[in-house]
Amino acid sequence: MGNQQVSPTQMGSKPEVTRRRVFYIPGYDPIHPRRYRELYRKEGAAQAGISGYEIALSPKTSGGNYGWHVESTINGTAVQADVEVLVWSDIVRDSMETSIPATYAQLIRTAWEYIGSGALWRLMRLRKGPVIAALYPIGMLLVQLLVALLAGHLLGLGLAWLTRFVPLGSESTAFAAHKMLGSTAYLVGMIAALWLLLRWFKKKDGKFFAYYLMHDYAYSARYKGANPPELEARMADFAKVIVEALHQDVDEVLVVGHSSGAHLAVSILSDLIRAGQVPGDGPKLSFLSLGQVVPMVSFLRNADRLRADLRYLSARSELTWIDVTAPGDGCAFALCDPVSVSGVAPDDKRWPLVFSAQFTKSLSPKRWKELRWRFFRLHFQYLCAFDAPLDYDYFQITAGPLTLGTRYADRPPSASRIDHAVSKFTSMAA
Incomplete structure (x- = not known):
């Protein structure tokens, strides 16, 4: 059997x-x-x-x-x-349909809600695992942004350096023209690399889960723990x-x-x-x-x-x-x-x-x-x-x-359970 x-x-x-x-x-x-x-x-x-x-x-x-x-x-x-x-x-899908800039705005609002309210520090008294999971998308999205910025900086520098070899008229005007062209090339390279890399990271989120988890926590934090109207319905x-x-x-x-x-x-x-x-x-x-x-x-x-x-x-x-x-x-x-x-x-x-x-x-x-x-x-x-x-x-x-x-009539609760009050906020709906 x-x-x-x-x-x-x-x-x-x-x-x-x-x-x-x-x-x-x-x-x-x-x-x-x-x-x-x-x-x-x-x-x-x-x-x-x-x-x-x-x-x-x-x-x-x-x-x-x-x-x-x-x-x-x-x-x-x-x-x-x-x-x-x-x-x-x-x-859920509707809440995830946001742009890359909107996701980074979510990051700021969500981090502020959990950290600024003190909720995060209370949660850390319970279990570290889910708190780390909550911090992970913040850290991963910031790392992705830094990688994209670094790549953009390097590409921009490379394009700006190449503009030095572009003939731009008389010697008296060439310096100023090269400087302007170099600045433009740097900006174009920076924006292009930043946008392309951030889009690539988002496309690969099935491996990173950064956007998914960010949207998850942001959904609860948006109304500070209250249910959105569409969810209540x-x-x-x-x-x-x-x-x-x-x-x-x-x-x-x-x-x-x-x-x-x-x-x-x-x-x-x-x-x-x-x-x-x-x-x-x-x-x-x-x-x-x-x-x-x-x-x-x-x-x-x-x-x-x-x-x-x-x-x-x-x-x-x-x-x-x-x-x-x-x-x-x-x-x-x-x-x-x-x-x-x-x-x-x-x-x-x-x-x-x-x-x-x-x-x-x-x-x-x-x-x-x-x-x-x-x-x-x-x-x-x-x-x-x-x-x-x-x-x-x-x-x-x-x-x-x-x-x-x-x-489970005879099942005792786990002896190692946490069953004391931890939350800072205890107000309740009437």
Whole structure:
């Protein structure tokens, strides 16, 4: 039967779920959602082979959001799940469609917001990895600018030197003419090299990720932690889709928020619970936040809405909220309780349960060595197969016979989690 991991809670529980709706909210990602389907198909098959269960994908037959149908047999129980991606990649792409000068203007505004407000220094008290990731695009874009300026300076000097050999009339006027021509040639060379090199760097950003990450952080910093109007409208649409699923004949509605998608899910779920749209006799409502970067937003001065939603959701009985990160993921705030570190934990706080996916233990030494320095790949490891699985399995969570709450009912939080207030800004929306 392979290497399937079954906890005592799972062995002692009868199947609760035969039908599930899963809503996946991606992070700041401009890529078409079929990327997530192919990742699920490939990695799900790999995990099933390792852990000894069956899982298969088929096309989604209903309308609405992009998604796929999953059928599995896990621990002897057949389960059907419909997975949908709540797409905001079009908003991401629109936010990335800026010129090179506009990107450098973003750099100045974003750096000023995080550094000038003091948020950056507070974030550094949590985890260094995501802070380094935030500083990386600033440093890389400045290096690119310096390289382009140096190349422009050298090209300009070369062109100016060549103008000395251009015949320009009488000796009495040649000196002044050569000086003017040399200055013009230098300026032309400088501008040409600067523009061409900066365009080349931007074209190669699939290797450097400087522009991509700059746009990511700038998107949150632009409104100082508040959601842009177009994102608020899309989140309202997402809430309607989830509410519709909560009134269907399924056993669990599972919302998965990955990376930046985690803080979107916090606000979406808070909104629908506040509105009384979670039926008492409906399916179980579960929330799984993966590789979250909540503090990058909640520590900003105008993130009043997010901080209020974090506080509200952390005390609700209508859902189960599990937060999974890993110290091996340098792009996430690993083991940082997003509610507590934001300084808004209520006295009756019950969520989230924070624990580690333990990359260094749930991946074999060989596999860990292969992935150790692939930072962006590791940020997606939560959605992938583990070749030495422990108690975290994305595919059993999304396509298995137990609800999220039952699966981790006996799971203690990680002892090394950070759960004290760190944020300078703690104001909340009324």
